[in-house]
Amino acid sequence: MQLTxxxxxxxxxxRLMSNNPKVLLMGxxxxxxxxxxxxxxxxxxxxxxxxxxxCPTSENAYLGHALGLSIEGFTPIVHYQRMDFMLYAFDQLVxxxxxxxxxxxxxxPLPLVIxxxxxxxxxxxxxxxxxxxxxxxxxxxLKVVAPSCPTSAAQxxxxxxxxxxxxxxxxxxxxxxxxxxxxxxDIQKQSIDWKIGKAKIxxxxxLLTIVTxxxxxxxxxxxxxxxxxYDFEIIDLLTLSPLDTDTVLSSLLxxxxxxxxxxxxxxxxxxxxxxxxxxPFADTGKIIRLGYNFLNLPASPLRINTVYPDxxxxxxxxxxxxxxxxxxxSEDLNRWPxxxxxxxxNPWIL
Amino acid sequence: xxxxxxxxxWLHQMATIRxxxxxxxxxxxxxxxxxxxxxxxxxxxxxxxxxxxxxRDDRIxxxxxxxxxxLAKGGSPKSLLYELLGNEKGCSGGNGGSTHLYDFANGFxxxxxxxxxxxxxxxxxxxALKLKKKNAIVVCFCGDASIExxxxxxxxxxxxxxxxxxxxxxxxxxxxxxxxxxxxxAFRDFPSIAKLFDIPFLSADGSNxxxxxxxSNSLIEKIKLxxxxxxxHVNVFRAHEHCGPDRDDHLTYRTMDKVWLENDxxxxxxxxxxxxxxxxxxxxADYEMKNLYQNILEELGFAINV
Ligand SMILES: Cc1ncc(C[n+]2csc(CCOP(=O)(O)OP(=O)(O)O)c2C)c(N)n1
Ligand SMILES: [Mg+2]
Numbered sequence: 175m176q177l178t179x180x181x182x183x184x185x186x187x188x189r190l191m192s193n194n195p196k197v198l199l200m201g202x203x204x205x206x207x208x209x210x211x212x213x214x215x216x217x218x219x220x221x222x223x224x225x226x227x228x229c230p231t232s233e234n235a236y237l238g239h240a241l242g243l244s245i246e247g248f249t250p251i252v253h254y255q256r257m258d259f260m261l262y263a264f265d266q267l268v269x270x271x272x273x274x275x276x277x278x279x280x281x282x283p284l285p286l287v288i289x290x291x292x293x294x295x296x297x298x299x300x301x302x303x304x305x306x307x308x309x310x311x312x313x314x315x316l317k318v319v320a321p322s323c324p325t326s327a328a329q330x331x332x333x334x335x336x337x338x339x340x341x342x343x344x345x346x347x348x349x350x351x352x353x354x355x356x357x358x359x360d361i362q363k364q365s366i367d368w369k370i371g372k373a374k375i376x377x378x379x380x381l382l383t384i385v386t387x388x389x390x391x392x393x394x395x396x397x398x399x400x401x402x403x404y405d406f407e408i409i410d411l412l413t414l415s416p417l418d419t420d421t422v423l424s425s426l427l428x429x430x431x432x433x434x435x436x437x438x439x440x441x442x443x444x445x446x447x448x449x450x451x452x453x454p455f456a457d458t459g460k461i462i463r464l465g466y467n468f469l470n471l472p473a474s475p476l477r478i479n480t481v482y483p484d485x486x487x488x489x490x491x492x493x494x495x496x497x498x499x500x501x502x503x504s505e506d507l508n509r510w511p512x513x514x515x516x517x518x519x520n521p522w523i524l
Numbered sequence: 525x526x527x528x529x530x531x532x533x534w535l536h537q538m539a540t541i542r543x544x545x546x547x548x549x550x551x552x553x554x555x556x557x558x559x560x561x562x563x564x565x566x567x568x569x570x571x572x573x574x575x576x577x578x579x580r581d582d583r584i585x586x587x588x589x590x591x592x593x594x595l596a597k598g599g600s601p602k603s604l605l606y607e608l609l610g611n612e613k614g615c616s617g618g619n620g621g622s623t624h625l626y627d628f629a630n631g632f633x634x635x636x637x638x639x640x641x642x643x644x645x646x647x648x649x650x651x652a653l654k655l656k657k658k659n660a661i662v663v664c665f666c667g668d669a670s671i672e673x674x675x676x677x678x679x680x681x682x683x684x685x686x687x688x689x690x691x692x693x694x695x696x697x698x699x700x701x702x703x704x705x706x707x708x709x710a711f712r713d714f715p716s717i718a719k720l721f722d723i724p725f726l727s728a729d730g731s732n733x734x735x736x737x738x739x740s741n742s743l744i745e746k747i748k749l750x751x752x753x754x755x756x757h758v759n760v761f762r763a764h765e766h767c768g769p770d771r772d773d774h775l776t777y778r779t780m781d782k783v784w785l786e787n788d789x790x791x792x793x794x795x796x797x798x799x800x801x802x803x804x805x806x807x808x809a810d811y812e813m814k815n816l817y818q819n820i821l822e823e824l825g826f827a828i829n830v
Binding site: 224227229230232234235236237238239240241242243244245246247248265266269270274276277278279280282 | 616617619620626638641645675686
């Protein structure tokens with residue numbers, strides 16, 4: 175069966191809600207006609223407004239509210255249509271949710287999943303497209319998850335809900351409509367093949383390792399499809415905190431060459447953290463990183479390439495650092511692999 | 525319980541809080557309490573008056589000035605002192621310190637040092653009680669500065685919109701640290717905030733425990749009857765400096781002495797009970813708290829006399 179990312183999320187929420195009456199949905203826009211990119215389709219009809227709570231535009235209060243529900247035994251899934259809006263909720267997130275159990279030295283379960291969408295390009299501008307997942311990963315007491323395909327979305331959502339810890343579940347907008355051929359068993363039940371805090375090797379290779387996550391995985395796989403003769407290894411981090419440094423280290427020890435491709439600002443980011451953690455082993459190879467330039471995100475599509483690492487930049491970075499000779503046709507260079515309108519190429523259908 | 529018995533019980537509770545705080549102030553300079561403390565001296569009647577109306581199923585959350593709420597909800601003075609000393613036997617395992625108290629079993633869900641930070645947690649907990657069909661409420665204690673935070677308004681909106689059993693108690697000592705209300709607040713008055721949402725509101729005299737008790741009682745009835753939130757505004761006096769063990773009258777940002785003497789809730793209650801009876805209760809609370817401090821300090825090997 176073929177399933178898109180947003181359908182996988184929707185079906186998983188549906189399953190979790192029907193299995194556990196304590197699961198509640200809350201957020202802005204979850205009952206609007208577009209149903210949060212289709213991810214909450216039919217849920218209010220099925221579970222009613224007692225369990226599917228359309229919220230006022232009070233991002234901070236509704237997150238604190240979710241914490242109160244969680245303390246009292248419920249499992250809220252909180253929604254932010256864009257991560258930028260969640261900044262209002264940083265107080266509840268950082269000062270309360272991340273600290274609640276440590277501050278009070280308690281081990282009460284705190285099941286709480288925060289679905290937060292990040293954008294990119296398409297004129298969304300500085301305040302509607304930020305990916306602040308690495309910043310969130312800096313905070314002890316929060317786990318940060320970043321699925322890259324329908325299966326990982328469904329599986330990590332299962333795991334997030336049963337984790338009993340506050341989880342920030344980040345979803346890239348450009349992944350929402352990606353299709354994947356799925357074996358129904360892979361998403362219906364929680365599987366031990368997936369774990370929060372565990373990366374996945376998406377492609378085994380011996381030439382050079384690309385470590386990435388979220389939408390970056392799509393770009394990395396596209397690179398592989400354009401250059402099948404190059405034996406890249408692709409690691410999909412899937413969780414940014416806790417970070418699976420072990421999987422990355424094994425690959426570094428094997429291939430000695432590594433690029434960390436970040437769908438976010440590089441400065442002080444996940445790449446920086448990985449490189450710092452791997453530096454004791456640095457004499458075994460070379461690690462570089464490539465992410466957004468340290469600039470605010472432009473609204474104009476014409477200026478997008480000043481910030482995002484497009485294919486041209488990826489190739490240039492690989493060529494200069496690892497003595498490769500990759501070159502692509504200009505129509506490939508000038509196109510983003512996937513966006514909402516362009517589904518002509520799909521890594522998960524291959 | 526008849527009123528005189530109730531008053532005796534109140535006096536013991538309030539005196540316990542008072543002596544707990546005074547002993548704390550007296551050992552503070554020894555530096556064995558390594559956390560900032562916001563003493564509740566002057567605020568006692570607000571905590572005890574409101575909590576008298578609560579059952580174990582009712583929850584409370586509190587703010588940085590929280591010792592009195594913790595004790596009034598049934599928290600043990602011992603676990604509070606251990607907490608202040610950073611000891612693992614403290615109510616928050618010694619992790620929280622003065623501003624992060626916790627007693628889940630007694631319905632004390634937590635206190636926070638971020639102004640207004642617990643309000644939305646309170647709406648969520650109230651929502652949970654409602655979903656679980658419990659005949660219980662959540663009380664959020666906060667200071668007068670909490671109204672200046674946006675999340676106060678957000679939380680009140682949510683509580684009203686979703687008809688949640690929440691009582692917000694504003695302990696108004698006119699001060700945010702050193703700054704008085706008129707320098708900080710532009711809205712007309714407290715009742716107008718409640719009017720905006722059309723929810724019950726009462727203002728009580730925090731030096732008169734009976735007033736706090738009966739007004740919170742009537743608001744809680746309304747909360748349960750109409751399933752809506754309500755606000756209780758309590759005028760109180762903060763006897764000591766904002767944060768720390770001392771009086772700071774010499775800083776002259778306010779004139780306290782006379783007002784305090786006239787509005788000390790403990791003195792007022794003592795008077796209304798009569799010297800004979802109240803003298804004994806005060807003596808025993810004094811003795812109990814001294815003993816508690818002495819025993820714990822001794823147990824932990826601090827050579828300090830209280
Ligand atoms: C969000 C936030 N801003 C500022 C502070 C610093 N601060 C600590 S206590 C306080 C005064 C609060 O006054 P009030 O709420 O009236 O309580 P009171 O201390 O008078 O009992 C302030 C401003 C804080 N803790 N949190
Ligand atoms: Mg004040």
